[in-house]
Amino acid sequence: MDRQEVSDALWERIEPHLPGKAGDPGRTGRDNRLFVEAVLWLARSGAHWRVLPKEFGRWHTVYQRFNRWCRNGVWERLFAALSDDADFEYILVDSTIVRAHQHSAGAPKKRSIRRSV
Template sequence: MDRLKLTDTQWKKIEPLCLGKATDRGRTGKNNRLFLEAILWIARTGSPWRDLPKSFGKWNTVYRRYNNWLKKVFLRIFSTY
């Protein structure tokens, strides 16, 4: 088990609270789990967004999506758990 990644159990709890699911109106997120992993990487390392590894996608795209999610999603996640 990779201790630096979300477990399947953790992801199953968080997934329904995420934006961009196929059942949501509007745009869908390509990979919400990878996006959350990118945010957790930034939080763990304290690195600037520009240093986000390319395996997580373009840093600026991840950063903009993070800003959009701040009030809409993270508040729900943290208030639920």
């Protein structure tokens, strides 16, 4: 698989904020970059964890690591560090975030009743 999700320049900004560096307590993941690319793939595709391509590893292992990073606040620290210089490369917006006007959402339109006299 060709790694195209995270550019080298972006990775240089992300890597210092991730767990698993020398001297960090606990276990370290074998490849943080591949893991971040897996999470970005899921976010962009909207796919379920179980259909994660095998190139990223076992879906359940990736899922457990994602949950561990959520519980430990890794994502919040990463987003806070990167939000100082936002380039909007990875912005995700869908209809659950942006409320549509009632007429564009398929609501029935009110019609006036004309009476003939």
